[in-house]
Amino acid sequence: MSTVTGPTRTAESAATLARTLVVVIIGSIMAVLDVTIVNVAMHPLAAAFDAPLATVQWVATGYTLALCAVIPLAAWAMGRFGAKRTYLTALALFTGGSAVASLSWNIETLVLLRVVQGLGGGLLVPVGMAMVIRAANREHMGRAMAMLGIPVLIGPVSGPILGGWLIDTASWHWIFLVNLPVGAVALLLAARLLRSDETRSVRRLDVPGLLMLSPGLALLIYGLSTGGARGDFTMPGALLPAVAGLLLVAGFVARGLTARHPLLQLRLFHDRTFAAGIATMVLFPAGYFGSMLLTPMYYQTTRGLTATESGLLGAPLAVAVGTSMQIATRRIDKASPRLMVISGIFVAALGLSLFGLQLGPDTPYWRLCAAMLVMGAGVGMVMMPVNTTATRTLAPDDIPSGSTTINIVSQIGTSIGTALMSVVLASNMTGTTSQRQQAAAFQHTYWWAVTLLILAGVPALLLPRRRRSPDSSTSAPVTPTSIRTR
Incomplete structure (x- = not known):
């Protein structure tokens, strides 16, 4: 049998890392652009749907809550289905959510479809980061992670400007439609360039841990967001969800320290x-x-x-x-x-x-x-x-x-x-x-x-x-x- 020599193995690793970075950077740029564009569109959305700004804020809050609820699933999903399949699913959810969000007929529908986007967005970053870390040579990890910083350079600079231009020259629909070509390219490249990986674990999903951590994070962040928006953390609508979230997260930590196969390796x-x-x-x-x-x-x-x-x-x-x-x-x-x-x-x-x-x-x-x-x-x-x-x-x-x-x-x-x-x-x-x-x-x-x-x-x-x-x-x-x- 032939063996892979050192230089050949190094070249293959470098090529794998380059392909992974191309896919992950494009997906991350799409996600960062979306968040920054939507953040400058709150007042135009309030006018378009004739809704109070407090209600329109749920376009961003609903996305964040869904994102926090699904992040804990990332590690298990990569082990159960493989990183490539998980990443493709995340891209499909985010891009599909963008497409249908552009068709929203009222603010409630838009918030619901932003939740769908959040389910995809919550997987994009941890799965993408994990794929890059796995593919990178440990001695040159910094260079690989530096490339992951490119979306941070592009998104916050161009997002607010692009969002304002789309709203001023077209309509609010385009703040979501702009994701479609980027998402389509990311899906195509991910399918072609990412290497299919074997599942690393057949362990069962820690359902009790998931039922504590995901709702716990969502409740905690909801309570914090509500208290921040109202300027009062002591009001029941902010305090009770925050305390409930903290208790659920604490319960997850206690379980994670004793469970044989916890959701996250504490x-x-x-x-x-x-x-x-x-x-x-x-x-x-x-x-x-x-x-x-x-x-x-x-x-x-x-x-x-x-x-x-x-x-x-x-x-x-x-x-x-x-x-x-x-x-x-x-x-x-x-x-x-x-x-x-x-x-x-x-x-x-x-x-x-x-x-x-x-x-x-x-x-x-x-x-x-x-x-x-x-x-x-x-x-x-x-x-x-x-x-x-x-x-x-x-x-x-x-x-x-x-x-x-x-x-x-x-x-x-x-x-x-x-x-x-x-x-x-x-x-x-x-x-x-x-x-x-x-x-x-x-x-x-x-x-x-x-x-x-x-x-x-x-x-x-x-x-x-x-x-x-x-x-x-x-x-x-x-x-x-x-x-x-x-």
Whole structure:
């Protein structure tokens, strides 16, 4: 029998990784574009359907709840059906949901069909990330993960601009129809380029765990979103769902520590690097995405700009994040993960502090954009490098569970941050009558976001001081008895 030589095997691995990246990047661009486009379409949708804005917000909230409910299924689905089939299903759900959403005849139908989109969107990111991690050479993981940052560069920059243009020149239907050609290309390429993978597990689905985690996440995020929107976490409509969600998630954790085949492998938290990455990815997204909720509101309420104008002012931040992410994630293969991430957190907090310090009713826009450029440079040094560091040493069978867990906690952190900023801002805006008072309310709220960014530096101190050697990073799979702190 002939054997595959080293160079041939390396070339095949590189080709497999390249094909996987092409498919995953296209799918991720579609998902990121969709979210950013829909976010700027809330007021036009309210006018088109003659519905209150609070009801129209469910177009985004319903998508988020479905996304959180289906993410826990990603690891099991990859094991049961294979990553390729799972990814194709996710693309089909997202693209099909976009097609029928464009045909909605009332706001209730649109919300329901956005839920269908969310079921597909919830699988796209963790499954795509898991496929890339599996295909990448561990020594060059940073380069592969840097490529996954391309949608972060393209989507936030072009999404608001494209969404505003489609609504102004065509109609709201096109904010969903624009996904169809991209989705069709992604489906075709996924079917042709992705390698069919064998199922890695025949274990049964942990139904009790799923029935606790998925509804628990949905209830928790619903409670946080409701409390943030109403400016009051103590109201029954926010407090009761949030508490119920927390109890269900706690029950899932208790079961996951004792069940023979849990939905997610919680034993991975024994790995200090993975646990530190998870904690960082709760706090940092809370501060970052929480501040991103405030910025367009400041531009539109205090400065009187349109949604398109505020979107254009957000472009420098998106460019800085995407560019910095490309550089930092490629360097993480050789640099100290701890030093890079801590430095990024410091730079991000500095940039956001500079933004908040000079906030006012007539601050020159170039100064605000300059501060956001500094923040973006720091953000790019944190998000994807943390993901890369946390998952680099996972065994192949643990990668789906690890990538799924990271996506879950990042979504929870984002929801906590946006809800907290909403409540703090609402409390500070009470009784404001002038632009100067409004600017002061925003300024005070930004300090909460800065605090969350700084707190993310605490678990980041537990990340590895130096890049592990090639032998140690690929030698043995992570098992309950082989996990050590690093």
